[in-house]
Amino acid sequence: MVTVKDVEHIAKLARLEFSEEEKQKFTHQLNRILEYVEKLNQLDTATVEPLSHVIDLQNRMRDDVVRPGLTAEEALMNAPAKTDKFFKVPKTVKGEEGG
Amino acid sequence: MTKTFGRIKADLRSGAASCESITMEYLGSAESGRRYNAFLSLFAEKAVARAREIDRKLKAGTAGPLAGMVVAVKDVISLKGERVTCGSKILEDFVAPYDATVIERLIAADAVIIGKTNMDEFAMGSSTENSAFGRTKLPQDEDRVPGGSSGGSAVAVKAGMCTTALGTDTGGSIRQPASFTGVVGLKPTYGRVSRYGLVAFASSFDQIGPFALTARDAATVLRVIAGRDERDATSADVPVPDYEKALTGDVRGVTIGIPKEYYGEALDPAIRAGVEKGIEALKAGGAKVREVSLPHTDYTIAAYYILATAEASSNLARYDGARYGYRAKDVRDLTEMYTRSRSEGFGAEVKRRIMLGTYVLSAGYYDAYYRKGQKVRRLIQNDFLEAFKSVDCLVTPTSPSTAFKAGEKIDDPLQMYLSDIYTTSANLAGIPGISIPCGADKQGLPIGLQILGKHFDEATILRVADFLETCNM
Numbered sequence: 229m230v231t232v233k234d235v236e237h238i239a240k241l242a243r244l245e246f247s248e249e250e251k252q253k254f255t256h257q258l259n260r261i262l263e264y265v266e267k268l269n270q271l272d273t274a275t276v277e278p279l280s281h282v283i284d285l286q287n288r289m290r291d292d293v294v295r296p297g298l299t300a301e302e303a304l305m306n307a308p309a310k311t312d313k314f315f316k317v318p319k320t321v322k323g324e325e326g327g
Numbered sequence: 328m329t330k331t332f333g334r335i336k337a338d339l340r341s342g343a344a345s346c347e348s349i350t351m352e353y354l355g356s357a358e359s360g361r362r363y364n365a366f367l368s369l370f371a372e373k374a375v376a377r378a379r380e381i382d383r384k385l386k387a388g389t390a391g392p393l394a395g396m397v398v399a400v401k402d403v404i405s406l407k408g409e410r411v412t413c414g415s416k417i418l419e420d421f422v423a424p425y426d427a428t429v430i431e432r433l434i435a436a437d438a439v440i441i442g443k444t445n446m447d448e449f450a451m452g453s454s455t456e457n458s459a460f461g462r463t464k465l466p467q468d469e470d471r472v473p474g475g476s477s478g479g480s481a482v483a484v485k486a487g488m489c490t491t492a493l494g495t496d497t498g499g500s501i502r503q504p505a506s507f508t509g510v511v512g513l514k515p516t517y518g519r520v521s522r523y524g525l526v527a528f529a530s531s532f533d534q535i536g537p538f539a540l541t542a543r544d545a546a547t548v549l550r551v552i553a554g555r556d557e558r559d560a561t562s563a564d565v566p567v568p569d570y571e572k573a574l575t576g577d578v579r580g581v582t583i584g585i586p587k588e589y590y591g592e593a594l595d596p597a598i599r600a601g602v603e604k605g606i607e608a609l610k611a612g613g614a615k616v617r618e619v620s621l622p623h624t625d626y627t628i629a630a631y632y633i634l635a636t637a638e639a640s641s642n643l644a645r646y647d648g649a650r651y652g653y654r655a656k657d658v659r660d661l662t663e664m665y666t667r668s669r670s671e672g673f674g675a676e677v678k679r680r681i682m683l684g685t686y687v688l689s690a691g692y693y694d695a696y697y698r699k700g701q702k703v704r705r706l707i708q709n710d711f712l713e714a715f716k717s718v719d720c721l722v723t724p725t726s727p728s729t730a731f732k733a734g735e736k737i738d739d740p741l742q743m744y745l746s747d748i749y750t751t752s753a754n755l756a757g758i759p760g761i762s763i764p765c766g767a768d769k770q771g772l773p774i775g776l777q778i779l780g781k782h783f784d785e786a787t788i789l790r791v792a793d794f795l796e797t798c799n800m
Contacts, residue, residue, distance in 0.1 A: 238682050260741050283782060309654070
């Protein structure tokens with residue numbers, strides 16, 4: 229059973245926030261979904277190898293040569309805030325005002 | 328205008344139409360069908376200019392294999408210089424800085440791209456109701472949904488707004504809307520088509536594929552977009568056959584499996600009758616039909632929603648308001664910027680899946696859910712590999728119901744998830760699947776028949792689909 233407190237914890241991990249009403253609704257919906265997926269425990273999978281990739285693929289190496297990519301302007305074209313050739317975000321280090 | 332590509336090519340040859348006149352006709356249909364909300368953007372001027380250029384190439388005899396084909400693209404695939412919103416407020420103003428590989432290949436083959444189509448936000452949904460830009464309506468009954476998440480692409484093809492369209496299929500998002508709207512929808516084998524330039528939802532499931540009026544047109548598009556791409560490390564280095572050559576018009580010598588688990592009680596009787604009619608037609612055409620079992624079918628939705636949401640929670644971590652996308656106003660520090668940008672930018676279903684995915688990956692639950700899901704994924708793939716030892720392909724219904732009413736399932740996520748009950752298995756196993764129209768129910772709503780094939784054997788399912796189209800069901 230997932231509680232409202234669990235939902236608050238997961239929300240924090242996922243960097244999401246919810247109103248009290250939304251938390252109640254999510255708790256209820258998550259519990260219904262988790263109850264449903266419980267059915268997987270009917271299967272004995274002790275000796276089953278997990279499948280993380282569905283087709284046979286091998287790592288393919290390529291030569292380490294410089295090739296054109298996005299220019300700084302292209303990489304910045306969708307930036308919500310920028311300064312010069314950099315993304316601009318709120319101050320991350322606590323310190324003196326203006327420091 | 329609902330014309331197959333074969334018909335368009337004939338009209339181009341006889342001079343009855345030009346690429347420009349065809350493009351104008353589609354633009355007219357898109358305009359008059361605006362109320363369906365199939366498109367999020369239309370490139371009217373660009374498309375016409377491009378069509379004129381292709382007309383010149385046709386005259387000079389230098390046109391590519393898709394000259395005359397007008398394509399709509401789901402708004403989750405990047406087209407340089409145009410917005411790619413993924414149906415989300417968080418990417419409302421995002422402009423793609425480069426072309427997806429599939430777009431490059433379509434353009435190189437002289438297709439005209441007409442616009443970008445509506446979808447469930449980040450391809451999460453089965454009804455195209457979860458779009459930040461309003462729901463897409465089913466042309467046959469506007470109170471109903473066209474399926475999802477590629478509902479806009481399906482409607483664009485059905486309503487004659489393009490010749491073919493691209494969609495993406497993570498758990499059924501091409502096949503189920505194809506079924507609801509009454510068109511052909513093909514999900515290729517995982518790795519068959521490059522995902523470069525596709526905005527990721529669940530990377531081990533996502534695959535791009537075509538919507539079309541016929542299996543032949545789907546085959547034509549697949550041949551152009553398929554094949555190894557060095558920019559997508561998961562694209563497979565497997566030769567791409569000439570799919571149109573595989574369309575022999577017959578099914579003699581083909582062995583078809585009927586997985587009994589797909590014909591259980593949940594299935595609408597009208598759909599059962601429709602699909603059984605298709606099976607009879609296959610028998611009459613000389614195919615061998617035998618019952619097979621996929622014993623882990625009942626566990627597919629559970630495994631799918633654990634694994635796909637886990638991958639989604641990880642993929643969608645990139646929307647942090649820092650480098651692109653929506654940023655909340657007046658934030659004081661980084662954590663607040665992340666949290667408020669995400670909370671204000673994402674819709675309810677996306678948040679729900681991020682929450683579920685974060686939960687199943689979180690400390691203490693990883694083994695119980697995520698790892699368990701991966702193990703069950705193996706069992707589900709093994710079911711298919713076992714079945715394909717004795718049959719060439721499988722025939723099933725695409726969806727347990729025909730198009731449902733808008734609003735009917737939107738407040739009950741689990742019911743919505745269960746509408747993917749016959750489609751998620753192909754994504755879990757990585758195999759190709761196609762949905763083709765197969766009659767209608769009492770209300771005239773289309774029924775979809777699904778054909779599932781072996782890894783990289785799109786040719787066989789296209790051949791069977793093409794044959795069934797000639798049976799006049």
